[in-house]
Amino acid sequence: MSEGANVTGIDLSENLIFLANENTKLIEKGTFNGRCENLLEMSYVILFDFILFVNVLLHTDDSNAILSKAKDLLKYNEKILIIEYNPLNPLFIIFFILIGQLSSNLTINYCKSNIFTLTKLFNNQNFIIHKIIKYGYFPNSTYNISSFFIILNKLLNSISVINLFSAFHFILISKL
Numbered sequence: 001m002s003e004g005a006n007v008t009g010i011d012l013s014e015n016l017i018f019l020a021n022e023n024t025k026l027i028e029k030g031t032f033n034g035r036c037e038n039l040l041e042m043s044y045v046i047l048f049d050f051i052l053f054v055n056v057l058l059h060t061d062d063s064n065a066i067l068s069k070a071k072d073l074l075k076y077n078e079k080i081l082i083i084e085y086n087p088l089n090p091l092f093i094i095f096f097i098l099i100g101q102l103s104s105n106l107t108i109n110y111c112k113s114n115i116f117t118l119t120k121l122f123n124n125q126n127f128i129i130h131k132i133i134k135y136g137y138f139p140n141s142t143y144n145i146s147s148f149f150i151i152l153n154k155l156l157n158s159i160s161v162i163n164l165f166s167a168f169h170f171i172l173i174s175k176l
């Protein structure tokens with residue numbers, strides 16, 4: 001958006017949309033329009049150049065419906081970037097306990113947000129998977145504690161077998 005994009009933000013949380021709208025008032029180029037809506041109930045007449053989902057699939061009961069709707073809202077040959085927690089990373093359980101969000105995050109959908117289930121979901125929905133990047137082993141907040149965590153994270157990212165337990169999946173997909 002700082003380069004002049006027109007961005008629409010959609011979330012079910014009125015508070016998060018309010019914060020996003022407030023925070024983007026300072027940006028001089030482009031526009032931001034935050035909307036408190038359910039993606040599945042949206043009736044949009046425009047198509048989007050790019051869609052970004054951040055921890056959306058782990059919080060929905062119907063990932064198929066969400067992806068189908070996203071596919072309908074996406075321009076031809078454009079992409080969706082999906083960022084999800086990796087439930088195979090055992091450190092997230094500890095992190096969720098520490099921040100008091102274990103019950104809201106440790107759900108069946110969270111367990112389904114593993115790379116194997118997501119890959120199957122994208123293939124079943126006839127998406128093209130362009131790139132999967134597995135990143136991080138510690139919550140980002142640990143990077144502020146010590147540079148040791150940044151160094152350790154880079155080391156762990158370089159070991160392919162350990163990469164299965166990364167903290168996040170960055171998945172770039174498009175429709176066929």
